Amino acid sequence: MTRIPARGSRLGTKTISFTFDGKTYEGIEGDTLASALIANGVHLMGRSFKYHRPRGAIAAGAEEPNALVNVFRDSARRQPNVRATVQEIYDGLKAESQNRFPSLAFDVGAVNNLMSPALVAGFYYKTFKWPAKAWDHVYEPFIRRAAGLGEAPTEEDPDHYANRYAHCDVVVIGGGPAGLMAAKCAADKGNSVIVCDENAAFGGWLLSDTDLRVDGMSGAEWAAAMVAELQANDNVRMLNRTTGFGYFQQNMVGLTERITDHVSRPAPDLPRERMWQVRAGRVIIAQGAIERHMVFPGNDLPGVMLAGAAQTFLNKFGVPVGERIGVYTACDTAYAAAFDLYEVGCEIPVIVDHRTEVDAQILKQAEDLGIEVIKGGHISEVTGRLRIGGIVVKSGADTEREWDVDALIMSAGWTPSLHLSSQSRAKPVWDETRGIFLPGESPQACICIGGCNGTDELADVFAQAAESVGGKAPKCKIEDDVSTSGGMSGATGDSLQKGKAFVDYQNDVTAKDIALAVREGMHSIEHVKRYTTNGMATDQGKLSNMHGLAIAADLLDKPIPQVGLTTFRAPYTPTTFGGFVGHTKGSLFDPRRKTPIHDWAAENGAEFEPVSLWDRAWYFPRRGETMHEAVDRECRTVRETAGIFDASTLGKIEVAGPDAAAFMNIMYTNGWDKLKPGRAKYGIMCREDGFIYDDGVVGKLAADRFHVTTTTGGAPRVLNHMEDYLQTEFPHMRVWLTSTTEQWATIAVQGPRAREIIKPLVKGVNLNSESLSHMSVSECEICGVPARLFRISFTGELGFEINVAADYGRSVWEAVWARAEPLGACVYGTEAMHVLRAEKGFIIVGQDTDGTVTPHDAGLSWAIAKSKPDFVGKRGLQRPDLVKAGRRQLVGLKTSDPKKVLQEGAQIVANPDQPIPMDMLGFVTSSYWSGTLKHSIAMALIEGGFDRMGEKLYVPMEDETIEVEVTGSVFYDPNGDKVND
Amino acid sequence: MKKFNVFSLARETLRGHKGWGKQWDNPEPKKQYDVIIVGAGGHGLGTAYYLAKEHGITNIAVLEKGWLGGGNTGRNTTIIRSNYLYDESAGLYNHSLKLWETLSQELDYNVMFSQRGVMMLAHNVHDVQSAQRHVHANRLNGVDNQWLTPQQAKEFCPPLNISKDIRYPVMGAALQKKGGTARHDAVAWGYARKASAMGVDIIQNCEVTGINRSPDGKVTGVETTRGTIGAKQVGVVAAGHTSVLMEMAGVRMPLESYPLQALVSEPVKPCFPCVVMSNAVHAYISQSDKGELVIGAGTDSYVSYSQTGSLHILQHTLDAIIELYPIFSRMKMLRTWGGIVDVTPDRSPILSKTPVQGLYVNCGWGTGGFKATPGSANVFAHTIARDEPHKINAGFNLDRFKTGRLIDEAAAAAVAH
Amino acid sequence: MTSVAKLVRSIPLNGFRFATDAVTIEAASPAARLSIRATKRGVTSLSKSLGLTLPADPSKSSKKAGRHALWLGPDEWLVVDEKLAAEDLIPKRASREFSVVDVSHRNTAFIVSGDDAATALNAGCPRNLSLKAFPVGACSRTLFGKAEIILYRTGRTVFRVECWRSFAPYVRDLLCEGAKDVRN
Amino acid sequence: MLLIHCPYCEDDRPELEFANAGQAHVVRPSHMSEMSDEDFEGMFFIRDNPKGVNLERWRHIHGCGRFFNAVRHTVTDKFLKVYRAGEPRPTDAELAELLK
Numbered sequence A: 001m002t003r004i005p006a007r008g009s010r011l012g013t014k015t016i017s018f019t020f021d022g023k024t025y026e027g028i029e030g031d032t033l034a035s036a037l038i039a040n041g042v043h044l045m046g047r048s049f050k051y052h053r054p055r056g057a058i059a060a061g062a063e064e065p066n067a068l069v070n071v072f073r074d075s076a077r078r079q080p081n082v083r084a085t086v087q088e089i090y091d092g093l094k095a096e097s098q099n100r101f102p103s104l105a106f107d108v109g110a111v112n113n114l115m116s117p118a119l120v121a122g123f124y125y126k127t128f129k130w131p132a133k134a135w136d137h138v139y140e141p142f143i144r145r146a147a148g149l150g151e152a153p154t155e156e157d158p159d160h161y162a163n164r165y166a167h168c169d170v171v172v173i174g175g176g177p178a179g180l181m182a183a184k185c186a187a188d189k190g191n192s193v194i195v196c197d198e199n200a201a202f203g204g205w206l207l208s209d210t211d212l213r214v215d216g217m218s219g220a221e222w223a224a225a226m227v228a229e230l231q232a233n234d235n236v237r238m239l240n241r242t243t244g245f246g247y248f249q250q251n252m253v254g255l256t257e258r259i260t261d262h263v264s265r266p267a268p269d270l271p272r273e274r275m276w277q278v279r280a281g282r283v284i285i286a287q288g289a290i291e292r293h294m295v296f297p298g299n300d301l302p303g304v305m306l307a308g309a310a311q312t313f314l315n316k317f318g319v320p321v322g323e324r325i326g327v328y329t330a331c332d333t334a335y336a337a338a339f340d341l342y343e344v345g346c347e348i349p350v351i352v353d354h355r356t357e358v359d360a361q362i363l364k365q366a367e368d369l370g371i372e373v374i375k376g377g378h379i380s381e382v383t384g385r386l387r388i389g390g391i392v393v394k395s396g397a398d399t400e401r402e403w404d405v406d407a408l409i410m411s412a413g414w415t416p417s418l419h420l421s422s423q424s425r426a427k428p429v430w431d432e433t434r435g436i437f438l439p440g441e442s443p444q445a446c447i448c449i450g451g452c453n454g455t456d457e458l459a460d461v462f463a464q465a466a467e468s469v470g471g472k473a474p475k476c477k478i479e480d481d482v483s484t485s486g487g488m489s490g491a492t493g494d495s496l497q498k499g500k501a502f503v504d505y506q507n508d509v510t511a512k513d514i515a516l517a518v519r520e521g522m523h524s525i526e527h528v529k530r531y532t533t534n535g536m537a538t539d540q541g542k543l544s545n546m547h548g549l550a551i552a553a554d555l556l557d558k559p560i561p562q563v564g565l566t567t568f569r570a571p572y573t574p575t576t577f578g579g580f581v582g583h584t585k586g587s588l589f590d591p592r593r594k595t596p597i598h599d600w601a602a603e604n605g606a607e608f609e610p611v612s613l614w615d616r617a618w619y620f621p622r623r624g625e626t627m628h629e630a631v632d633r634e635c636r637t638v639r640e641t642a643g644i645f646d647a648s649t650l651g652k653i654e655v656a657g658p659d660a661a662a663f664m665n666i667m668y669t670n671g672w673d674k675l676k677p678g679r680a681k682y683g684i685m686c687r688e689d690g691f692i693y694d695d696g697v698v699g700k701l702a703a704d705r706f707h708v709t710t711t712t713g714g715a716p717r718v719l720n721h722m723e724d725y726l727q728t729e730f731p732h733m734r735v736w737l738t739s740t741t742e743q744w745a746t747i748a749v750q751g752p753r754a755r756e757i758i759k760p761l762v763k764g765v766n767l768n769s770e771s772l773s774h775m776s777v778s779e780c781e782i783c784g785v786p787a788r789l790f791r792i793s794f795t796g797e798l799g800f801e802i803n804v805a806a807d808y809g810r811s812v813w814e815a816v817w818a819r820a821e822p823l824g825a826c827v828y829g830t831e832a833m834h835v836l837r838a839e840k841g842f843i844i845v846g847q848d849t850d851g852t853v854t855p856h857d858a859g860l861s862w863a864i865a866k867s868k869p870d871f872v873g874k875r876g877l878q879r880p881d882l883v884k885a886g887r888r889q890l891v892g893l894k895t896s897d898p899k900k901v902l903q904e905g906a907q908i909v910a911n912p913d914q915p916i917p918m919d920m921l922g923f924v925t926s927s928y929w930s931g932t933l934k935h936s937i938a939m940a941l942i943e944g945g946f947d948r949m950g951e952k953l954y955v956p957m958e959d960e961t962i963e964v965e966v967t968g969s970v971f972y973d974p975n976g977d978k979v980n981d
Numbered sequence B: 001m002k003k004f005n006v007f008s009l010a011r012e013t014l015r016g017h018k019g020w021g022k023q024w025d026n027p028e029p030k031k032q033y034d035v036i037i038v039g040a041g042g043h044g045l046g047t048a049y050y051l052a053k054e055h056g057i058t059n060i061a062v063l064e065k066g067w068l069g070g071g072n073t074g075r076n077t078t079i080i081r082s083n084y085l086y087d088e089s090a091g092l093y094n095h096s097l098k099l100w101e102t103l104s105q106e107l108d109y110n111v112m113f114s115q116r117g118v119m120m121l122a123h124n125v126h127d128v129q130s131a132q133r134h135v136h137a138n139r140l141n142g143v144d145n146q147w148l149t150p151q152q153a154k155e156f157c158p159p160l161n162i163s164k165d166i167r168y169p170v171m172g173a174a175l176q177k178k179g180g181t182a183r184h185d186a187v188a189w190g191y192a193r194k195a196s197a198m199g200v201d202i203i204q205n206c207e208v209t210g211i212n213r214s215p216d217g218k219v220t221g222v223e224t225t226r227g228t229i230g231a232k233q234v235g236v237v238a239a240g241h242t243s244v245l246m247e248m249a250g251v252r253m254p255l256e257s258y259p260l261q262a263l264v265s266e267p268v269k270p271c272f273p274c275v276v277m278s279n280a281v282h283a284y285i286s287q288s289d290k291g292e293l294v295i296g297a298g299t300d301s302y303v304s305y306s307q308t309g310s311l312h313i314l315q316h317t318l319d320a321i322i323e324l325y326p327i328f329s330r331m332k333m334l335r336t337w338g339g340i341v342d343v344t345p346d347r348s349p350i351l352s353k354t355p356v357q358g359l360y361v362n363c364g365w366g367t368g369g370f371k372a373t374p375g376s377a378n379v380f381a382h383t384i385a386r387d388e389p390h391k392i393n394a395g396f397n398l399d400r401f402k403t404g405r406l407i408d409e410a411a412a413a414a415v416a417h
Numbered sequence C: 001m002t003s004v005a006k007l008v009r010s011i012p013l014n015g016f017r018f019a020t021d022a023v024t025i026e027a028a029s030p031a032a033r034l035s036i037r038a039t040k041r042g043v044t045s046l047s048k049s050l051g052l053t054l055p056a057d058p059s060k061s062s063k064k065a066g067r068h069a070l071w072l073g074p075d076e077w078l079v080v081d082e083k084l085a086a087e088d089l090i091p092k093r094a095s096r097e098f099s100v101v102d103v104s105h106r107n108t109a110f111i112v113s114g115d116d117a118a119t120a121l122n123a124g125c126p127r128n129l130s131l132k133a134f135p136v137g138a139c140s141r142t143l144f145g146k147a148e149i150i151l152y153r154t155g156r157t158v159f160r161v162e163c164w165r166s167f168a169p170y171v172r173d174l175l176c177e178g179a180k181d182v183r184n
Numbered sequence D: 001m002l003l004i005h006c007p008y009c010e011d012d013r014p015e016l017e018f019a020n021a022g023q024a025h026v027v028r029p030s031h032m033s034e035m036s037d038e039d040f041e042g043m044f045f046i047r048d049n050p051k052g053v054n055l056e057r058w059r060h061i062h063g064c065g066r067f068f069n070a071v072r073h074t075v076t077d078k079f080l081k082v083y084r085a086g087e088p089r090p091t092d093a094e095l096a097e098l099l100k
Ligand SMILES: Cc1cc2nc3c(=O)[nH]c(=O)nc-3n(C[C@H](O)[C@H](O)[C@H](O)COP(=O)(O)OP(=O)(O)OC[C@H]3O[C@@H](n4cnc5c(N)ncnc54)[C@H](O)[C@@H]3O)c2cc1C
Pocket: B038, B039, B040, B041, B042, B043, B044, B063, B064, B065, B066, B067, B068, B069, B070, B071, B072, B073, B074, B075, B076, B077, B078, B079, B080, B206, B207, B208, B209, B237, B238, B239, B240, B241, B245, B260, B261, B262, B296, B338, B339, B340, B341, B365, B366, B367, B368, B369, B370, B371, B372, B417
């Protein structure tokens, strides 16, 4: 391990061992994977996307495009595409390189590099078209396998993730000098503050610079002091390892906090990540700036890296990136890096400066150190295979000189990070003199400060930070501040003609690719991006966008701002899906609603079916019974004896107030004026367009009070629909709506012996047909608690529906069951309920109707009050297509073969022998085996169905054609004698 | 136009790709055209192409306010299928599917139409009934669509979670094997290149700001940010912006525009072989040839023309994805974006003449019109050239909102994409 | 009549309790609850018969001897009484001026308390729960994850969380997740 | 996630508590049955869908439950004004003022 003992502000003392590609290495506590590998002399860390070129770390932070590795703890905890420059090492960390086979050093995929002259931008659009069939089987699988980086995990993620909403006066994104100062000033004024930084430690650039002095302290010391001060303030929350990934409407920013990825053995109850959704009064963006690389042939060999990164490796981690380090720059900061490296004993054979004019003082400094500077030069070639070995430099007329190096550091200048500012919908503004985009004014309450605002001098940064929160910066004495201004964008030398000068490393986009795109007519930067994939890799163009833009602008002979930037989108850096999901998985994915009787059903062997958010008892198989057998038995028992059924999920709405009946008249197609208290009625609700929206039985409890029921799934939307009309169309009506779905447990008792079952439990009403006739309701007592007892039937048998307050639901159910069971009655589920009602031709909204069926179509014309001047849907029903002949109407179907049960959804035709496409008359909506009738029954929506009674039609299935006869839809007890028993 | 094939590619490789010409021209607008198409998305460019190719009309301008293909064509999740329920829809989308199958060859541009299969999951009894209704109707309409058990679904798509313990267990799936994906940008580029070669003027950075009409009401051309341009016929193919454009001609539309988001993960090696959609759990996913998981999210609930959307919409989407594919929990979101989709009351498109003579509109594709690109363009070109709808799009007229003859795929199945 | 005449209320998650250093979550004891809708005049008469004023201002509550009235909307209140049965609490069900509906069993409640109670709630509740924005006595319908709740701050560090009974297990589980995650 | 001011709760609340309820000021005539097919289409299907100032309805469904109206800009998504259901549509002059 090579380390510079005096450097390494982030390093602890503990030695840590980890593996990379199976080999064990040692690093020091505080190291990133990249710094530790480089300390071990390992620069080769990955392979590029398309050409499989060998790559090392270019950067030292989140912008890294190359050094992506797979990090894993166990077979389930595998994380592909981890940036080695961000991943902190921990004891036992295991990392592997990606996108190579069989090994990183020898990768057969690298043949793509040999073929690269053909595999230029967009080559696949031009080829692989013939033979047409080969795409799916030959070309595409080949392309797919070649592409992609790491491997997706193959096991369920055992880790969990947390979510938290937070509010504060000021949120600061980025904890460099700008962010820390802004946070301090905001906190000093009594604001609640959240500050985050994506790094393990706050301080930003300060941690990478050892020369700088603030009030006599090193940058790292100053930052530590600030952090200590802020941490002591109760109003401030400091979030390290936390990335501001997105800026959303009205000052909502999303933060991802990484909690365990740096820990060797995380406590099992710790979430791996926590997502913060912060709504702030003001957002201070202090993201800093990102260094650009130089675009020249061979700029991707391991050992070539950003000057700032080299400085970071040195000063945060004590790692010199080489022994003999070349410099290629268009910006002064690379000199500072070079001098820094020189100071710790690295050799700096040459500084190649792309500029022809360089600050004299800096040149003097270089001269004093004996470092040769070549002005107006460029690197035309590099040598080396898996690591840089030398550079060829051209300058002036045509002199070419070579240097041996084992590393090359470069800087084309600093790009202010406009990501979050742009996401807040500020338009970037071009600064012509400095050649950079600056954040524009945001329509939201946010402000950019420091490096991301193009602010250079630390003194200005502090002043700006203070101002951004309306505070005052303390006076600081700042020494040895290096300017980050200056630089260039675009290709250097003749890299548009020769060699591979990478603009976008990960996606292998070269300067020539950009030129090709422009040549092919891609004149919008958005086309250039999509044609070349520049900026579309996992680093989202943090390094490449400005270069790509500059090259295109130059070729188009247009000023840069006219060509324009591509859109900055969230997330700032790739963000774990699990983090977005947070708690919302497993049992918390969606509430699972259960009725008060659910547990009894479960204890008694019910199978359940999901219906909207509810679990409903589907059928109650006895030992050895199939579903079919169970349902058959349940149906039979109800018809012969009785059955009890949990109907608690039905929506219930209390409609109360002096205008309740008038309101019901508007909302339902039926008339409600004549209904007497104590009576109940089946109601149909339409929307304005005249199609059936919902249905249910409505009981009139008093002149001014209705107990309305809705379908299970329809409950929320029906209430909303009613509220809408009440509040906005008929606000003068005195009616109030209250959801009582969950107030009541509803127990249906159906069958010839229903009365006998419940009779002893009921007090306050006589159950005989005179006092409680079919379609009536009574408020009484059942098992000693208040109840609403309906005499209604959805089975065609004598039936009651008991409503009792939910906390008594199970007890009452058990009491009923205690009475029912000895009589040979059964419990039945939704499936039997469906069969029983189908035998009676009762519709189920959503099954026998979809959103295109009118009450007329469903054979429910009788439920439409002709005399009412208005109801919702009345006008809609008069539209030409809704009154036309030949609409699909709901009829019954009987198969000629009584044993044949049609499939729901099967289509019906008149002539089964016609060619495809066939003329379909309609389809089967409900279909069952009716044990009672010993015949299959079905309902169907069929064109002009009411006029087709007795007609033979056909259901063409894949392997047979089934003959059916159109019938009425009431199969059982057509006169309805049973219910009136 | 230089041919695109292995030979030209090989030749150019030797010459450093110096000989490739522009794929399309960037002409100045002329004063007058026979037909103006507003909107250079896939549908608009395709319309121009078919007008030129099948109807001999080449004096056409396609006007685009931004860059061609930059609308929803450039931001969709590229799901292609044709297993729609109603005859009208099956007719239209299947027409399209047939054109997709030969589009790369026809355009001499590899649009990477990949028939890897589209599977739609059913999670409750109602879903099953609805999906089977589709399967049966499709079979009789000649559209491939088959029913799979959960086990078969898992075989077709190994990452799928078919455990019974999840909140909404998979109860089966409808599979259209001929469905799949295509490279969205290439569709716009391929049409643009061919249309341009046939003489169509594609004019980018040219926003239409007005629609001009003669005193008797007929269309005479458009106002644009690059001046007045005359035309006898104008076809509006502007997706999310249709209401804005039609308003310029005094036609109010049954449309609302919503932001719809999508996202991609970081690229990984092939791990997801097909396209899977779930309406009940609201998750749409496939993997692109580059390796990203491409995931469709939902719309925000309000009208908006901002091509962004809310964080909670993304969360809901990923909640659903992880419910169905728990193995993707550690995957990372690389980028998210939004488009503006124009939605009709019956969730079916409008391909229609309008009350204004010479004005035609192709819109209302909502969250699912990419798949229809070739078919829609093809019949819309017919509608403009003949001044009457093709029989395939006759039902998709504007009149239906007056008569009530809706083509309500949504009401029938709550399926959109 | 059979012997089951004397039924006891069995509320969902009866006796549930979960505690960490900073947060305690408990199922509240059974309560009587009325959903009240009323005109201005109705408010006056109901306030009289209930013996406590239905607050007129948004998000405000009033309380008296274990009885609480929570403002939910401009004409809507929830009255909670932990001692009485609803039947004894109901003044009268309806008039021209108001409607009173017994929702005692529709809802169930949790008491979330402790220094980090608000933080635990913020695992699923998007509202600003600082004492400034949501002071003691504040109440409001809102969301907790995917469940609608009524949140009522009864003390600096004490919240009552009302939800519909079938959402109770969900609310409980999410509260526990939130509580487990507050240590930071 | 938008932040919406509810005119009944008199407070800014997260969008999650609300449900958008479409275009505002769509008049349902008192004599619906006499409406022409065109007018019905206009009422039920045709929408302004403006790129710019939109008048729309929201319901504070997980809050006070009230429907109310809002003026929102559909490009910036900014709310310019909220007002209670039943209050008149802002005049064009008022809208122009809000836009400033
Ligand atoms: C996130 C997302 C996911 C989707 N997923 C799918 C999917 O998986 N499968 C599927 O089939 N469909 C999907 N869609 C829908 C599909 O993208 C669209 O239906 C389809 O691309 C529409 O194509 P188009 O050519 O009509 O519109 P666009 O491509 O949007 O083209 C319209 C063009 O009109 C231009 N324009 C607008 N106003 C003017 C003006 N005034 N002057 C000049 N030009 C103007 C626009 O700039 C735009 O370029 C998705 C959409 C989105 C947003």
